[in-house]
Amino acid sequence: MPVKMPPLLAAIGLAFWGWASGLLLPALVLAVVIESPRIAKARWSFDAKDFERVADLCSIAFLVLMAWQWFGSRNGPAGLIVVLTWLPFIFIAILLMQRFDVRNATPLSALFWSLRRRRVEGVPRSLPLDYPFFGLCLVSAACANQRSPWFFGGLLLLAGYALYPLRAEGRRLGVWGLALGCALALAYGMQVGILRAQEQVESFVMDYLRDRVFGRADPFRTHTAIGDVGRVKLSDRILFRVAGAKALPLKLRDGTFNVYAHDSWFAQGASFRSVPPQGTSSWVIGEGDGPALQISAWLTRGRAMLPLPPGVYRLDGLNVGRVEANAFGSVRVSEGPSLILFSARMDGARERDGAPEGADLQVPKRLEPALMQALAEAGGQGQPPTEVAANITRFFQERFAYTLKLQSADGSRRTLEHFLLDDRRGHCEYFASAATLLLRASGIPARYATGYVVEEWSPIERQFVVRARHAHAWALAWIDGRWREVDATPTGWFAAEAEAEPAWRPAADLLSWLGFSFQRWRVSGDESDEGFSTLWLLAIIPLAAWVAWRVTRRNRVRTASTVASVDAVSGASPIEPLLERLEALGFRRPAATAVRPWLQSLPLPMELQPAAAAVAHGYARWRFDPASIDSSTESTLRTQAIDLAQKIEAEASNTRDDSTQRHGAALS
Amino acid sequence: MDLQSLHRRIAANVESVVLGQSATVRKLVAALVSGGHVLLEDFPGTGKTTLAKALARSIAAEFKRVQFTPDLLPSDIVGVSIYSPQSSQFAFHPGPVFTHLLLADEINRASPRTQSALLEAMAEGQVSVDGTRHVLPELFFVVATQNPVEFHGTYPLPEAQMDRFALKLSLGYVSAEQEVEMLTAQNAKHPLERIAPVASVDDVLAARRSLANVRVADAVKRYAVDLVAATRTATGVTLGASPRASIALMKLAQALAAFDGEEFVSPEHVQEIAVEAIAHRIVLERNRSFAGASPAAVVEEIVKSVAVPV
Numbered sequence: 001m002p003v004k005m006p007p008l009l010a011a012i013g014l015a016f017w018g019w020a021s022g023l024l025l026p027a028l029v030l031a032v033v034i035e036s037p038r039i040a041k042a043r044w045s046f047d048a049k050d051f052e053r054v055a056d057l058c059s060i061a062f063l064v065l066m067a068w069q070w071f072g073s074r075n076g077p078a079g080l081i082v083v084l085t086w087l088p089f090i091f092i093a094i095l096l097m098q099r100f101d102v103r104n105a106t107p108l109s110a111l112f113w114s115l116r117r118r119r120v121e122g123v124p125r126s127l128p129l130d131y132p133f134f135g136l137c138l139v140s141a142a143c144a145n146q147r148s149p150w151f152f153g154g155l156l157l158l159a160g161y162a163l164y165p166l167r168a169e170g171r172r173l174g175v176w177g178l179a180l181g182c183a184l185a186l187a188y189g190m191q192v193g194i195l196r197a198q199e200q201v202e203s204f205v206m207d208y209l210r211d212r213v214f215g216r217a218d219p220f221r222t223h224t225a226i227g228d229v230g231r232v233k234l235s236d237r238i239l240f241r242v243a244g245a246k247a248l249p250l251k252l253r254d255g256t257f258n259v260y261a262h263d264s265w266f267a268q269g270a271s272f273r274s275v276p277p278q279g280t281s282s283w284v285i286g287e288g289d290g291p292a293l294q295i296s297a298w299l300t301r302g303r304a305m306l307p308l309p310p311g312v313y314r315l316d317g318l319n320v321g322r323v324e325a326n327a328f329g330s331v332r333v334s335e336g337p338s339l340i341l342f343s344a345r346m347d348g349a350r351e352r353d354g355a356p357e358g359a360d361l362q363v364p365k366r367l368e369p370a371l372m373q374a375l376a377e378a379g380g381q382g383q384p385p386t387e388v389a390a391n392i393t394r395f396f397q398e399r400f401a402y403t404l405k406l407q408s409a410d411g412s413r414r415t416l417e418h419f420l421l422d423d424r425r426g427h428c429e430y431f432a433s434a435a436t437l438l439l440r441a442s443g444i445p446a447r448y449a450t451g452y453v454v455e456e457w458s459p460i461e462r463q464f465v466v467r468a469r470h471a472h473a474w475a476l477a478w479i480d481g482r483w484r485e486v487d488a489t490p491t492g493w494f495a496a497e498a499e500a501e502p503a504w505r506p507a508a509d510l511l512s513w514l515g516f517s518f519q520r521w522r523v524s525g526d527e528s529d530e531g532f533s534t535l536w537l538l539a540i541i542p543l544a545a546w547v548a549w550r551v552t553r554r555n556r557v558r559t560a561s562t563v564a565s566v567d568a569v570s571g572a573s574p575i576e577p578l579l580e581r582l583e584a585l586g587f588r589r590p591a592a593t594a595v596r597p598w599l600q601s602l603p604l605p606m607e608l609q610p611a612a613a614a615v616a617h618g619y620a621r622w623r624f625d626p627a628s629i630d631s632s633t634e635s636t637l638r639t640q641a642i643d644l645a646q647k648i649e650a651e652a653s654n655t656r657d658d659s660t661q662r663h664g665a666a667l668s
Numbered sequence: 669m670d671l672q673s674l675h676r677r678i679a680a681n682v683e684s685v686v687l688g689q690s691a692t693v694r695k696l697v698a699a700l701v702s703g704g705h706v707l708l709e710d711f712p713g714t715g716k717t718t719l720a721k722a723l724a725r726s727i728a729a730e731f732k733r734v735q736f737t738p739d740l741l742p743s744d745i746v747g748v749s750i751y752s753p754q755s756s757q758f759a760f761h762p763g764p765v766f767t768h769l770l771l772a773d774e775i776n777r778a779s780p781r782t783q784s785a786l787l788e789a790m791a792e793g794q795v796s797v798d799g800t801r802h803v804l805p806e807l808f809f810v811v812a813t814q815n816p817v818e819f820h821g822t823y824p825l826p827e828a829q830m831d832r833f834a835l836k837l838s839l840g841y842v843s844a845e846q847e848v849e850m851l852t853a854q855n856a857k858h859p860l861e862r863i864a865p866v867a868s869v870d871d872v873l874a875a876r877r878s879l880a881n882v883r884v885a886d887a888v889k890r891y892a893v894d895l896v897a898a899t900r901t902a903t904g905v906t907l908g909a910s911p912r913a914s915i916a917l918m919k920l921a922q923a924l925a926a927f928d929g930e931e932f933v934s935p936e937h938v939q940e941i942a943v944e945a946i947a948h949r950i951v952l953e954r955n956r957s958f959a960g961a962s963p964a965a966v967v968e969e970i971v972k973s974v975a976v977p978v
Contacts, residue, residue, distance in 0.1 A: 591975040594935040624885040625932030
């Protein structure tokens with residue numbers, strides 16, 4: 001069937017590609033060349049081999065260009081996109097050759113190596129390359145990545161033009177147009193979806209790198225996102241689970257830092273010392289008396305900075321090899337399982353962190369003017385420290401806004417000064433850093449704390465969950481001999497983080513909980529956990545039912561096939577005794593001779609031959625026409641066969657006894 | 669009329685003319701009722717044409733004979749459209765192929781083109797002339813003859829076309845007694861002129877339809893397939909028999925079983941017809957042919973070696 005094709009298809013494709021990739025002039029020249037056979041009458045008769053050679057040449061050119069772009073040019077892997085943009089230019093040779101061929105079709109063997117191996121006699125299967133080439137032009141045009149609405153509009157028009165001759169006959173044009181429109185709308189939706197999916201994957205990878213590779217596990221340094229431009233997005237992954245929390249919001253701290261430099265906070269002079277174990281799994285950090293909080297956390301390679309509530313003095317049920325704490329109240333565990341479950345006892349009345357030092361009052365010289373200006377705006381100088389802290393908090397709450405979309409005027413890196421004086425929008429790291437430094441500038445020792453906010457209650461798990469995006473930072477101020485939390489971040493931040501929550505989150509949470517439950521069961525070896533064992537049963541019952549069904553079904557099949565095979569061979573043949581008797585007498589049937597003619601051809605005495613013929617015929621019916629035979633016929637056959645066998649036996653012994661040659665000749 | 673009595677009548681009629689060939693006649697009638705065509709290959713004068721004619725006379729059917737010659741054209745067989753000045757139209761003049769029984773005498777003397785025209789008609793049951801389809805009668809039975817000794821001026825049938833024949837039969841020389849009898853019979857009047865039809869076209873067609881009632885057990889089908897498949901792996905064979913051979917073998921065996929008055933096929937029926945139904949479809953290696961091996965001997969060997977179902 002000849003392929004119906006709209007006129008000038010390849011040329012239009014080329015022109016679109018030229019427009020999209022900015023190579024309009026060369027593309028137009030190529031288009032003219034491609035369509036020149038409409039005027040030029042010269043044609044060649046290329047054979048399949050010629051096409052194959054040109055196709056190979058094009059492929060080699062393509063590979064060489066790829067290699068050159070990857071290794072030889074400055075573009076690196078990104079250069080591959082450049083090569084993709086040049087695709088029509090590379091492969092136009094095949095189409096050109098086809099155009100000047102007498103058949104105006106390209107043998108398929110030029111495109112597929114598999115077709116070259118087995119050459120078939122006669123005319124090779126071939127195809128006009130116009131449609132594939134048109135597709136190639138569209139792909140390359142897309143690779144040019146011109147993000148204008150004209151591109152999609154052009155694509156719509158071109159798709160309509162290319163597909164119009166191929167539409168189903170007898171359908172109204174409107175229906176076809178509607179279908180095309182739907183397809184294109186779907187395509188648009190899909191590409192938006194792919195874009196979204198890519199964003200998700202990117203953020204996941206970033207999270208992963210943050211958590212696993214760079215990690216928050218460094219107790220001596222935390223790099224803030226101050227200075228970064230663009231949208232900050234943290235994942236919904238559940239990191240911790242907390243039960244037994246009374247007062248909300250509760251902050252779990254996993255790091256405290258005292259020195260700020262180059263957008264990072266450092267913990268200087270906070271070396272870790274081992275916490276002595278008490279019993280097998282209890283660790284005592286200090287004295288105290290207070291309620292307990294159950295926390296479960298994932299460890300990476302058995303290590304983590306523990307997120308702990310303020311005033312923690314004792315950890316119970318913590319099955320790790322080593323617990324260390326530093327003067328800033330950070331606790332590090334190592335040599336642990338992948339999941340730890342422990343209860344932390346806290347006593348809000350006692351201060352466990354070390355008293356302030358000189359470093360807790362230092363501010364970077366560069367930031368001093370900005371800090372002073374902001375402090376003047378905040379007001380309340382010379383008042384008691386509690387008032388100063390309240391003023392600073394109010395200053396941020398009232399005049400600043402929380403955002404995860406960070407912009408800078410000229411696209412350069414943002415600075416803390418810019419945040420303090422001009423932009424006044426940022427995320428918790430800005431607020432915590434600025435508040436810490438402002439506290440110090442007003443003479444109050446302060447530290448920068450990182451951790452998580454416990455606020456989300458999970459109805460499935462019946463405990464609090466802490467997600468990666470609940471990560472937070474705040475300031476600690478030394479007021480009245482205690483380190484107090486000063487959270488300057490505007491209160492709306494928790495809701496802002498929860499925005500743009502994906503639709504699949506409940507499912508992801510459920511999966512996360514199943515994984516957690518399994519791991520908890522594995523780590524604790526505690527099978528009395530009811531919730532989990534019910535769930536386990538729910539999973540196991542269908543599985544067991546399925547396995548049982550499979551097993552019984554297989555048994556049934558085996559029984560059926562056994563029955564069938566018995567039916568086919570029908571167990572013992574009714575003439576088996578006869579055959580055995582005959583074999584004992586030295587008559588053995590050759591494998592390639594059928595039973596009936598063999599029985600009839602036996603050298604039997606005349607009087608036995610009718611019986612033999614009857615048995616032979618009965619056997620043939622029993623064996624090859626079982627439908628026509630019933631059990632009584634079969635038993636008759638059996639009797640006949642035994643009867644015949646006995647007669648033959650008797651005849652043979654007679655012959656032996658008589659020692660006459662009369663029957664012996666017949667039976668030997 | 670059932671298959672058994674149809675066979676009896678036709679066989680009796682034909683054997684009154686062609687003496688001492690009852691086994692061959694049985695197979696020929698089997699081909700007639702199973703819907704296959706027959707190639708008779710034997711030396712000149714052994715009675716090929718007489719056999720075909722006797723069969724034709726035994727059935728009240730239209731009979732035509734074409735003597736194949738090198739200058740015979742396809743239109744001489746299938747027919748030709750001729751312009752009629754009276755009606756100012758082309759009128760189709762059917763060729764000899766539009767008949768019930770066709771004797772294609774010395775088929776290997778005509779050019780391959782003409783042979784193909786006949787073989788196409790045999791395979792399709794129809795001919796196309798000037799783009800118009802003309803359907804052949806429902807009963808269309810071809811008996812082709814060829815001479816195995818004379819090769820000058822012949823075009824041997826290609827292997828692919830040999831496959832179109834269900835059977836290749838040879839008559840062979842009869843015994844001296846029968847030849848004497850033959851002379852006696854010929855003395856007065858040619859026996860061919862004495863015989864009268866014993867069956868009608870409808871009888872044959874009804875017999876063809878009733879062939880499907882003859883049951884074939886799976887084991888027997890498997891045996892037939894095993895025989896055919898063995899030709900594909902046998903040593904010295906370049907081209908084995910096709911599944912078409914298996915189908916022909918089964919149908920012919922059904923006919924033979926019905927001739928014996930049985931309602932089912934047994935392996936011995938398959939064995940009886942195996943050589944004639946398979947041998948002409950296989951091609952031996954060149955050096956094996958020169959060494960004197962024949963396809964028939966190869967198939968006989970296979971029949972003797974493949975185990976029958978018990």
